[in-house]
Amino acid sequence: MELEYLYPSPFKTLISFHLLIEQLEEIAKSDIEYRANYAKSLLKQVEDKPELINGIQDVSFIKENETTIRNLLADLFPTVLTHNEIKAVTLPFINFTFNYTERFKKILNSSGTTFDFEIRDFDEHQFYIMNCHIILNIYYNQNIDNRQPLFYDIPDENGIMNHYRILYNADFIEVIPTDKMIPLSQEEIYELIDNYDDLALWKEKFPPNSWILKGFGIVTLVDVTVESAVSNLKTNLLKSEVEKHNFEHDFEDIFKSIFKTKDVKIGFAKYNDYTANFEKSFFNEDKLVSYLLHDIEDVNCESVLCNFTLESLLDKKEKIVVSDVEKFQSIALAKRLLKQNIKSCILVPIIKDNKLLGIIEVVSSISRALNSINANKIDLILPYIVDTVERSYNEIENLEQAIIQKEYTTIHPSVYWKFKKEAQNYISSASNTKDYIFKEITFKEIYPLYGQIDIKGSSEKRNQTVKSDLKSQIEALIDIVSTIKESNDLIILDQKMFELMGFLEELNSPLKADTEQQIQRYIETEIHPIAESAKAISTVEVKIKDYFESLDPKTGMFYKSRKDFDYTLSVINKKMASILDEKQAEAQKIYPHYYERFKTDGVEHNLYIGATIAPSVPFDKIYLNNLRLWQLQTLCEMELEHHKIKETLPFVLEVTSLILVFSSPLSIRFRMDEKRFDVDGSYNARYEIVKKRIDKAHILGTQERITSKEKITIVYSHSHEEVEYLKYIKFLQYKNILEPSIEQFEIEELQGVSGLKALRVKVVNDIVLDKKYSYQDLLNEIS
Known part of the structure; x- marks a missing residue:
């Protein structure tokens, strides 16, 4: 039977001991008599077996000459180490092996299988290219570092998966080109090195069976079961919820590998800091088992733990190890564990920022399978478990917000309370029905403020x-x-x-x-x-x-001119939005109100203020007056900032500012289909119509736009609104923020809207605003 690779290979393989035999021939010429005689004896055994030098293609030859080969390899496989080392003869990256050490044989016998398992996560692509690397390093002297950890996963007689790191020794391997070999220049080698993922290119440069791999290699396995299990645990804990479909089973398998016993199970009890109860917790939509709680959903900690365990776990936050539960049958906790056939256990508190999150329960039905010595292995993985539990808790705590964002949108803090209430209604009913219909969120009797700073033309x-x-x-x-x-x-x-x-x-x-x-x-x-x-x-x-x-x-x-324009537009928008957001934080202190802004060719903002938005705070119209004065001053600041930065930008863009005054209270409703607030009712629609069309409107009887650079235009309908804003303007003129001149004019009729008027005033562009004035400051000045 010829040796065959699992995947196509650039190599035709010949198992040969020619390089080792050449070394023996040199030793046979030595002056050291016992070494020379030993080498001559070995050479005598192989002189009638030319296949050992020329190359073995039929693997049955190896079986027939097992003793001769073992003697030939005796220096490389010393008898005194055979029960310690895990070694065999092989060729790199293939599953065919022979001449095992005794320890290797024991591992194979325990696994109940022959050595035909595959390298973990090793595919055809990796196999082919790593074989090509051998050629590049040995034949072309490239010194390519292709080292990467390779592993075998081998079960023992108990079904526990052990993990072994694979190490190869290729000192006795020779690479020989055939007539199918394609000579490579250094440039072609560089091209290969730069294109690891292009398997077709590698096969083009190294066609299948174009080289001979002659010799033998030595594979050494190192037991890294604990380290690999810890790594697998980290990987599992970092998986997304979608990938964790078999998480509990995988989790327990990892613990079995860590503790080297098949009888290990994992439980978890959540700790509720508010009630001092242990509770069953959820993970990946499934309720986790808890051996502390057994068949109850939650229980007070004092009912489960005795004084000693209570103090150790909750106060000292130390792990508890019980190697023989049966010794404590008189204790309630031991009775509960024995009822579940638990004979040994480790209880580990999960602590984050000195806060107890819960208890990890490692249990076994075998007495002393878990003990104070192997309990220390928990310390290797505890940090990852802590982080995972904390992350899971944060996900649960954020469930309300997740529901809101899924069913509604990202919500401004001022109205979050109402969305949260609806989310709580959903959560409380979710266990009873999957057909819950989310209610539309509305706020009635609120006053709108609209403003914009727009890029002119x-x-x-x-x-x-x-x-x-x-x-x-x-x-x-x-x-x-x-x-x-x-x-x-x-x-x-x-x-x-x-x-x-x-x-x-x-x-x-x-x-x-x-x-x-x-x-x-x-x-x-x-x-x-x-x-x-x-x-x-x-x-x-x-x-x-x-x-x-x-x-x-x-x-x-x-893209040069457009790039300059886009960059300038982006800088202006970003700067204007940052000023508005920063000042908005101050405005919320006047009275809680809803705020939203949009960046287009400029920045628009909507404010809504009223008792229904903040029902716990008494509302008075003076808050509306304050907010209107705040809005006017904020637009002044935005105008000033634009004036300061515009000459530093690659493209000159002017801005215009506008405020729309609307004194009648209206209602807003959250539109589920559009995930945003909009005015509610046909009468209030007039406000939205004006918002959409006003910035392109002209002064009545002219072709001049109502907005103008470095000026703020205030649009209104009623005389009392005019009187109110004239007070604000005169106050800011007095503070040298606005220039003395005030323009007043009527606005052309818009579609379905007439009778609009406007005030327009220029911002003083050479001042520094170091104070924000309130409506009370205005009243103080008047008095």
Whole structure:
């Protein structure tokens, strides 16, 4: 029977002892008589067996000459170490082995199987490339570090899985090329090293059976059962919930390997700090078993533990080891354990930040299987268990929030309480029905505040940057095609020049919706292939190289002007939003209110204030006045910040600010389909209509927009709103935040909305705001 690999290999394998025999021949010439005689004796035994030198292909030869081979390998397999070392003869990465040490034989006999198991997590890809590494290192002297931990998992007679690290000695292996071998240059070797994942490339350079692997290797196994079990435990604890479908079984198998006994089970009792109870806990949707609790859901700790165990576990937070439970039959805990056929146990408190989270229960039905000596192995894995239990607790504590985010959205803290209440209703009913219908969340009789700081003319400027980049790119391509034409006077190049010039002319007109896509498609399909094919022309080589280096990696187009615009827009939005968020934290101290903001070409914000949002805090309209004054001052700060940074940005963009005043209380409802709040009721819809259309509105009878750079526009409907905001404006003028001039005008009729008016005032752009004024400050100034 010929030796065959499990997977295709670049090697044809010959088991040979030629290198060892050559060493014996040298020893036979030695002046040390006993060494020389020993070597000659061995050589005498093998002289009529040329296969040992030329190579063994039929593995039955090894069985027939087992004694001769064992004698030949005696120096490498010393008899005095045969009961200690786990060694055998093999070839790297294959399962065929022979000449086992006695300890290796004992392990195989205990497993009840022949040595035909596979290397853990070792696939065809790894097998082929690691064989190629042998060739690169031995034949091409590359010194590639291909070392990675390889393991065998071998069960013992009790079914406990033991883990062994594999070590190879390849001193007696020779790599010989065949006529199928493909010689490799250093550049080709570098290409292979840089493409580990390309198995097809490796097979191309090292075809199957193109090399001979001649000789033998020595495999040594090191028992790393505990270390591997700890590593597997870490891996299991880090798995996602989806991957933990067989977690409890895997978990117990790991503990069996750690404690070297098949009779080990794991339980867990959660500790409730508020009630001082032990409770059964959930993990991966299944209730974990607890041997402390047995058949009850929860119980007071004092009812389960005696004074000693109570003090050790809860007060001192030390583990308890009972190697023989039957010795303590008079104690209630021992009775409960014996009822479950538990004869030895280890109880380990799970502590995080000096807080008791629960008790890990390691139990066995075998007396003294668990004891004070092997209990110390728990210390190896305890940190990972602690972290996992804490993570599980955090997940449970965050369940309400998870439900809210799934069924609703990320909720502002001011209204979180109402969503939490609905989540609690769901949790309390979840055990009874799966058809719970989430209620819509509404807040009635609340006052809205809307404001925005908008990038002035952003659409036009964005189109300008698109045109600028497209023009630059087309001009560069016209230059390239023109230069190519000097060397290759092809008619098709005239046509391409004409088409490019046409696009350039088209860009002098207003940009159409699909112009950019048309030009990009044309360049990629019609012009780039020409440029690629002309790279070898010396007169245009540098231009083409510079052109392609100028392309944006993501879009494949020129992106300088657009990049400057996008960067500027991003900086402005980020800065404006950060000011608004920072000031909003202060505003919440005025009165709890709902807040949301949106970043588009600028920053918009919505505020809603009223008693229904904060039912525990008495509401008064003075809080609304304060919030309106806060909003006006915050927009002033945002205007000032923009004025300060705009000259430092690569693209000059102006901003305009707007406040919409709406004094009638309205209702907002959380839209389940859109996962956001919206005004509720047809009457209140007028407010939303105005919000969406007001920033593009004109002053009545003119073509001038109501918003203007460095000015804040305040839109209102009623005279009392005008009076209120004039007070705010005059107060801020007095504080030298707003300029003295105030513009007042009517706004053109919007679709379905008429009678709107506005105030417009300019922000003083050379001051430093170091104080926020309240409505009370305004009243104090008036009085």
